[in-house]
Amino acid sequence: MKKANLNFYISSKTLSLNTLYDKIWSLHRVTELPEGSTQLFVGLHLIHEVTSPQAFAALDEKGLKVLCPERTIATVDHIVPTITQSRPFSDPLAEEMLQTLEENCKKHSIKFFKIGSGNQGIVHVIAPETGLTQPGMTIACGDSHTSTHGAFGSIAFGIGTSQVRDVLASQTLAMKKLKVRRLWFDGKLNQGVFAKDLILHVIQKLGVKDGVGYAYEFAGPAIDHFSMEERMTICNMAIEAGARCGYVNPDQITFDYLKNKAFAPKGNAWDEAIKWWKSIASDKNAIFDDEVRFNASEIAPTVTWGITPGQAIAIDSLIPSPESLEKSDQQIALEAYKYMDLKPGSSLEGLNINVCFIGSCTNGRISDLQKAAEIAKDRHVAKGVKAFVVPGSEQVAKEAEKQGLHKIFLKAGFEWRKPGCSMCLAMNPDKLENNQISASSSNRNFKGRQGSANGRTLLMSPAMVAAAAVTGAVIDVRKLINKKI
Amino acid sequence: MKQDTLFPQGSIHSVTGKCMYLSGNDIDTDRIIPARFLKCVNFDTLGNHVFIDDRSEKKGMHPFDQNHNKTANILIVDKNFGCGSSREHAPQALMRWGIRAIIGKSFAEIFYGNCLTLGIPCVIIKEEDASSLINFLNKNHDSIFKLELEKKMITSKEHIWEISIDNSSQRMFLSGGWDATKSLINQIEKIQTTKSNLPYINSFQKLQEKPS
Numbered sequence: 001m002k003k004a005n006l007n008f009y010i011s012s013k014t015l016s017l018n019t020l021y022d023k024i025w026s027l028h029r030v031t032e033l034p035e036g037s038t039q040l041f042v043g044l045h046l047i048h049e050v051t052s053p054q055a056f057a058a059l060d061e062k063g064l065k066v067l068c069p070e071r072t073i074a075t076v077d078h079i080v081p082t083i084t085q086s087r088p089f090s091d092p093l094a095e096e097m098l099q100t101l102e103e104n105c106k107k108h109s110i111k112f113f114k115i116g117s118g119n120q121g122i123v124h125v126i127a128p129e130t131g132l133t134q135p136g137m138t139i140a141c142g143d144s145h146t147s148t149h150g151a152f153g154s155i156a157f158g159i160g161t162s163q164v165r166d167v168l169a170s171q172t173l174a175m176k177k178l179k180v181r182r183l184w185f186d187g188k189l190n191q192g193v194f195a196k197d198l199i200l201h202v203i204q205k206l207g208v209k210d211g212v213g214y215a216y217e218f219a220g221p222a223i224d225h226f227s228m229e230e231r232m233t234i235c236n237m238a239i240e241a242g243a244r245c246g247y248v249n250p251d252q253i254t255f256d257y258l259k260n261k262a263f264a265p266k267g268n269a270w271d272e273a274i275k276w277w278k279s280i281a282s283d284k285n286a287i288f289d290d291e292v293r294f295n296a297s298e299i300a301p302t303v304t305w306g307i308t309p310g311q312a313i314a315i316d317s318l319i320p321s322p323e324s325l326e327k328s329d330q331q332i333a334l335e336a337y338k339y340m341d342l343k344p345g346s347s348l349e350g351l352n353i354n355v356c357f358i359g360s361c362t363n364g365r366i367s368d369l370q371k372a373a374e375i376a377k378d379r380h381v382a383k384g385v386k387a388f389v390v391p392g393s394e395q396v397a398k399e400a401e402k403q404g405l406h407k408i409f410l411k412a413g414f415e416w417r418k419p420g421c422s423m424c425l426a427m428n429p430d431k432l433e434n435n436q437i438s439a440s441s442s443n444r445n446f447k448g449r450q451g452s453a454n455g456r457t458l459l460m461s462p463a464m465v466a467a468a469a470v471t472g473a474v475i476d477v478r479k480l481i482n483k484k485i
Numbered sequence: 486m487k488q489d490t491l492f493p494q495g496s497i498h499s500v501t502g503k504c505m506y507l508s509g510n511d512i513d514t515d516r517i518i519p520a521r522f523l524k525c526v527n528f529d530t531l532g533n534h535v536f537i538d539d540r541s542e543k544k545g546m547h548p549f550d551q552n553h554n555k556t557a558n559i560l561i562v563d564k565n566f567g568c569g570s571s572r573e574h575a576p577q578a579l580m581r582w583g584i585r586a587i588i589g590k591s592f593a594e595i596f597y598g599n600c601l602t603l604g605i606p607c608v609i610i611k612e613e614d615a616s617s618l619i620n621f622l623n624k625n626h627d628s629i630f631k632l633e634l635e636k637k638m639i640t641s642k643e644h645i646w647e648i649s650i651d652n653s654s655q656r657m658f659l660s661g662g663w664d665a666t667k668s669l670i671n672q673i674e675k676i677q678t679t680k681s682n683l684p685y686i687n688s689f690q691k692l693q694e695k696p697s
């Protein structure tokens with residue numbers, strides 16, 4: 001389906017009004033800067049080992065201090081190995097990066113969730129699960145998937161290294177205000193279809209650049225029914241749709257999730273917080289810059305076939321021919337057929353898989369592992385397939401082990417790893433080799449993303465990855481649910 | 486590498502010091518700092534590796550290795566300096582070696598912008614002025630020059646050469662506005678006011694009291 005078939009309500013002249021985005025923006029506005037940008041206060045700043053070292057170095061060079069060290073939290077995720085995490089790491093550069101982060105945190109009195117602390121994990125998994133991420137905040141991190149935190153009704157966006165420096169020094173950023181597009185989802189997802197399918201469907205329909213200049217508000221009956229983890233999955237990939245941030249208005253599901261989390265408000269403060277959180281949601285009569293409507297019940301399990309997250313198809317349809325695509329998408333499609341060694345008009349179902357990866361900040365949370373375990377239970381990883389599960393955090397790992405999920409996976413022939421980013425981007429020992437094909441629950445299928453210059457990635461839901469693992473090929477997970485294959 | 490004084494800070498009206506000339510058009514950022522040096526946790530050691538491959542090829546005869554240039558802080562270049570990859574590592578490497586201003590016939594756009602954010606003025610000199618300046622420099626290696634951004638000129642004790650700089654960059658150097666961090670920090674009072682008005686700050690503040 002091309003864009004023209006979508007139901008667009010575009011009111012290009014109207015600026016959004018009374019949306020959650022507008023309210024949080026006004027509240028955090030420090031001043032207007034001369035060059036026309038707004039100085040915005042950052043409520044929560046998250047850092048990790050990859051994009052922070054130069055920022056700290058820049059701070060030192062300028063002889064500056066961290067203005068609000070209590071508002072920055074650090075963890076280590078990208079470079080950690082997932083088989084053994086004993087120190088020193090065998091990769092000296094990884095070890096150096098971790099040591100640098102440790103030193104910087106110590107020097108500047110920044111809280112660091114280190115390995116073994118019980119709170120370490122992928123930055124976008126740990127902040128929500130510890131209750132650091134809360135509605136109404138502005139949240140920044142030197143990582144594009146910071147959009148994840150928008151699931152709580154916050155404005156959360158990725159920043160570059162020089163901006164990390166600016167946040168450390170001033171707790172603020174020079175920003176331009178985005179437009180707000182509401183993505184409205186009627187209906188309900190069918191059995192065997194997950195949040196990951198919904199967001200892959202959206203990116204396929206709208207494209208990977210359409211969100212540029214926008215914040216995406218996800219709303220409608222389907223989203224209202226989503227758990228917080230499902231909301232995180234869709235906001236996580238808002239960036240893949242080009243939107244620097246995505247969010248869901250906070251509601252009872254949000255509050256129930258946050259209740260009793262380590263850093264969530266307690267006692268009287270909790271009641272106060274709920275009152276305020278309710279007030280920052282988009283008003284009923286809020287005005288959006290534009291709106292796109294979807295019907296969740298029409299979405300099928302969705303899988304990428306190409307080299308951008310937008311090159312995806314419903315599992316029961318065929319890889320598109322170049323002519324069926326918009327002109328601007330044809331060039332990259334040709335590149336994708338070649339790189340992926342896939343033919344237009346063919347089906348993904350039945351395509352043999354070499355590696356199955358369940359994890360990442362998109363789908364490395366407890367409910368993701370549960371859904372994958374349901375498929376893995378009483379089945380076994382197909383011969384010749386390497387399958388591994390990487391919990392998103394130490395908390396996720398602990399909970400999964402409490403529930404016995406690790407045993408299900410191990411019995412089925414999956415490896416059970418330690419928390420980290422792992423093969424999502426392969427800045428650690430977990431890598432594809434040569435032109436292996438992976439079924440991955442992560443978020444990017446760019447060329448070479450998973451550690452091999454010609455490695456191939458198919459993005460899909462964790463349940464679909466598990467289904468691929470036990471059958472050895474891409475398969476519609478609905479064929480396995482409630483059945484014995 | 487020279488253990489240099491301070492990196493650029495605040496308003497920059499002039500740069501005083503010795504000049505050095507690096508000839509050649511289209512010198513790209515890969516030459517300024519080869520890709521293998523990008524794998525680093527900070528920019529600290531980049532100064533040692535500036536033009537490293539060109540230098541090892543020239544075995545001590547490269548301008549960045551010649552004795553009389555060791556304390557130079559104003560670099561004179563030819564056309565389209567800094568083209569290629571957008572890496573900030575390139576101006577970082579030059580700055581860390583000791584360069585504080587660059588005079589050239591033209592600059593690549595991204596390189597120019599990166600220099601601006603580091604407080605390194607890149608100014609333009611006309612072909613004939615460049616020849617005269619380089620001629621003078623070749624005979625007077627130890628001369629001290631003064632590059633003045635407001636008056637748009639570079640002077641030695643005996644001579645004046647005209648340079649040009651676009652108005653907005655000039656304003657940013659003179660006001661110190663090239664330093665985004667600085668303009669943000671300057672609003673400290675407003676930052677504190679905004680912070681104190683945020684409902685979630687107080688409950689969140691307990692964070693630091695908790696044991697990790």
Ligand code: SF4
Binds near residue numbers: 077145362421442
């Ligand atoms: S899991 Fe992947 S996308 Fe998420 S933070 Fe790590 S590397 Fe980035």
